[in-house]
Each structure stands twice: as structure tokens, then as C-alpha cells.
Amino acid sequence: MEISNPCFSVLSNYEVMESLKTLKDTKKKYGLRNLATITYETLQFLEDSPCKQQSRETIHAFLTEVKALNCKLTTTECLMMVNDPPTSALHIQLLIEDSEERLTEDQVNELLQIVAKHFPNAPSENN
Amino acid sequence: MFVLAELKDTIRIAPDQFHLKLVEAIRDEINRKLANKVLLNLGLCIALKDIVSLKDSIILPGDGASHTEVLFRYIVFRPTIGSILTGKIRSCSREGVHVTLGFFDDILIPPSALQHPSRFEEAEQAWVWEYPLEDGAKHDLFMDIGEPIKFRVSREIFEESSPIGPPKADSQQASSSAAATAAVAASTQQTEVKTPYRIVAAINESGLGVLSWWDQQNQVAEDGDENEDEDNAEYENDEDGEGAYEE
Numbered sequence: 001m002e003i004s005n006p007c008f009s010v011l012s013n014y015e016v017m018e019s020l021k022t023l024k025d026t027k028k029k030y031g032l033r034n035l036a037t038i039t040y041e042t043l044q045f046l047e048d049s050p051c052k053q054q055s056r057e058t059i060h061a062f063l064t065e066v067k068a069l070n071c072k073l074t075t076t077e078c079l080m081m082v083n084d085p086p087t088s089a090l091h092i093q094l095l096i097e098d099s100e101e102r103l104t105e106d107q108v109n110e111l112l113q114i115v116a117k118h119f120p121n122a123p124s125e126n127n
Numbered sequence: 128m129f130v131l132a133e134l135k136d137t138i139r140i141a142p143d144q145f146h147l148k149l150v151e152a153i154r155d156e157i158n159r160k161l162a163n164k165v166l167l168n169l170g171l172c173i174a175l176k177d178i179v180s181l182k183d184s185i186i187l188p189g190d191g192a193s194h195t196e197v198l199f200r201y202i203v204f205r206p207t208i209g210s211i212l213t214g215k216i217r218s219c220s221r222e223g224v225h226v227t228l229g230f231f232d233d234i235l236i237p238p239s240a241l242q243h244p245s246r247f248e249e250a251e252q253a254w255v256w257e258y259p260l261e262d263g264a265k266h267d268l269f270m271d272i273g274e275p276i277k278f279r280v281s282r283e284i285f286e287e288s289s290p291i292g293p294p295k296a297d298s299q300q301a302s303s304s305a306a307a308t309a310a311v312a313a314s315t316q317q318t319e320v321k322t323p324y325r326i327v328a329a330i331n332e333s334g335l336g337v338l339s340w341w342d343q344q345n346q347v348a349e350d351g352d353e354n355e356d357e358d359n360a361e362y363e364n365d366e367d368g369e370g371a372y373e374e
Binding site (some may be wrong): 001002003004005006007008009010011012013015016019020023032034035037038039041042044045048049076080083084090091093094095097 | 128129130131132133134135136155158159162163164166168169172173174176198200202204205207209210211212213228229230277279332333334335341
């Protein structure tokens with residue numbers, strides 16, 4: 001086994017969920033117990049998370065709008081916002097490093113609005 | 128939290144798999160080999176995403192199987208350091224709070240990374256955040272098993288775990304002689320030694336920890352059984368104060 005690239009790309013929770021679902025649907029496997037276990041457990045986790053309500057289109061629209069805000073967020077930060085859509089200013093402060101310095105109060109509010117617009121069901125992660 | 132890793136391996140397809148299409152046989156073989164396993168310094172392997180390229184299959188003298196060099200991409204769980212994840216509390220012990228994601232269990236929040244000040248409640252076997260109130264008193268916030276919890280990944284530890292050597296004599300002795308709690312601690316320690324991939328997490332920031340702590344609407348319902356109502360009201364007011372302070 002040779003690792004040629006440990007991080008070819010990052011995946012959003014939604015993408016992982018999609019691939020695992022396709023994998024689960026092509027069930028014909030008998031001897032792959034480990035695969036069945038991890039697929040099942042990971043899907044359980046993902047279906048409990050906000051990515052369940054997301055789609056390729058909403059994520060794309062969200063990212064385009066965030067980019068248009070021009071607040072110079074890193075890819076990782078955008079990914080974290082997709083995986084765990086922030087619902088409060090405190091939440092944004094956690095996801096984005098030095099958010100007090102890098103973002104103005106207006107930008108934080110705009111971000112929250114964008115989240116609410118594209119991922120309306122985000123708060124349901126708590127229920 | 129998930130990444131796509133590009134891996135290269137030579138896959139052996141045994142003759143009894145020859146009735147399958149080569150790609151199918153290879154997909155199965157890769158998944159059989161990697162799914163639900165930790166690769167050192169890579170992360171927890173979840174499932175095969177796609178095959179990038181296949182080289183020509185070869186046969187080796189004395190072996191009826193075919194060997195194919197494959198370049199493929201695998202979905203791997205490896206959260207970036209500093210990222211925020213949401214899991215559930217699996218258990219609490221003197222060593223800290225153990226958190227599970229369902230498919231990944233080896234997440235520990237050490238006592239030093241809990242909200243300050245926290246104490247371990249022996250009777251309840253739970254960590255408690257002693258939330259300070261304005262009048263100098265404190266409000267106990269319990270970290271009960273099963274509660275959803277938000278945490279920051281602060282460190283990852285990979286350990287080479289195989290082959291498994293003989294069990295260490297001293298740790299066995301400890302677990303047989305010591306009291307029940309000590310035995311539990313020793314056994315967790317023992318298993319931890321073998322854990323190939325561990326995540327050390329932290330919740331010592333505002334906004335992190337049990338979700339209900341920061342979710343004002345659910346506050347009363349969550350705290351209900353342990354405390355009186357006036358206690359809750361006091362706490363809610365106080366949190367508003369703290370929020371203002373934080374900003």
C-alpha cells in the first residue's frame with residue numbers, strides 16, 4: 001500500500017452521504033462485513049446532521065454567495081460552514097478564526113442570512 | 128472532516144474471483160482490505176470512491192492469482208486540526224469525556240480542555256461545569272451520556288498497533304487487584320494503548336460543549352430534572368449577561 005496523495009481533495013458531508021448511499025443501494029455484497037458496518041454507521045451519523053437537507057444546488061448557491069461577500073474565507077472555513085451551517089454570531093466565531101478582526105458585524109449578519117436562505121432547516125441538528 | 132485520499136496498491140485477485148469483472152473484483156478486494164480500518168497517518172478509511180487507473184495484470188510464478196497495480200481514491204475520515212465537530216457523549220471518566228460520532232469512538236476531551244471550572248462527580252460518574260453566577264454562587268451543568276456535544280479537534284494521535292504483542296503484566300495485575308473504578312480506568316487505558324487513531328478534542332471556548340448549554344430555548348427542558356426552576360431562571364439571565372460580555 002502506498003499513499004500517493006493523503007489529501008487529494010476535501011469532501012463535504014453531503015458528498016460522502018451521496019457516495020455511501022449509492023454504495024448501499026448496490027447491495028449484492030456478502031463477504032464485506034467491515035464495509036457494511038462502516039457504511040451503515042457513517043450514514044447514521046450523516047443523516048442526523050444538517051447535510052441531510054442539503055443538495056448539490058443549495059451548496060453551490062451558498063458557496064457562490066459567500067464568495068460574493070468578499071470576506072476572504074479559506075476553503076476549509078467554507079467547508080465547515082457547509083457541514084455545520086452557523087446559526088448564530090457565536091457559532092460563526094467558532095468556525096472562523098479571528099472572526100472579530102476579519103469580519104465586520106455586517107458581514108457576520110449577511111453570512112447568517114445567506115445560511116438561513118440556503119439551508120433553512122439548519123437548526124434542526126439540535127432536535 | 129472527510130477527505131479523499133489517493134492510494135496505490137497491488138491487488139491480488141484469487142482464481143475463484145475470476146468469474147467477476149476485473150474492476151468489480153478489485154473494488155471488492157480494496158473495500159475488503161480497507162473499509163473500517165485505520166491507515167497510519169492517513170485516517171479512518173470509509174469506502175472506495177473511484178478507481179483512477181489500472182495497470183496491466185500480471186501473474187507470478189507459483190501463484191494462480193492475478194496481480195494488478197491500482198491507483199484509486201478512498202473516502203477517509205480525518206478531520207482537520209481546529210475544525211468543529213458534533214458528536215455524542217459516550218462516557219465520562221477521570222481521564223475526561225469520551226465522545227463518539229457513531230462510526231468513530233476514540234475521541235477524548237481531557238479534563239484540562241473542559242470548560243473552566245469543571246469537576247468530576249464520582250456519584251454520577253459525570254463531568255460537571257461549575258458555571259459561575261454573578262452573585263458568587265455556581266450553577267452545575269452536567270455532561271450526561273448521550274448528550275450531543277460540539278467540540279474542536281485539537282490533536283490527532285496515530286499509533287502503530289499491529290502486530291499485537293502479549294498483554295502487559297503490570298496492567299493486568301492492576302485491574303485484578305484494584306477497586307472497581309480503578310479497574311475501569313486501567314482497562315480503558317489498556318485499550319487505548321492499542322487504539323491506532325485517536326482524536327484529542329477541546330471544549331474550553333464559548334459556544335462549545337453540550338448543545339443545550341448554548342441553546343436558550345431548550346434550556347429549561349434540558350436542565351429540568353436536576354434543578355429547581357428558580358435556578359434555571361437565574362442561569363438564563365446570567366447567560367444573557369455572559370453573551371454581552373463575550374461580544
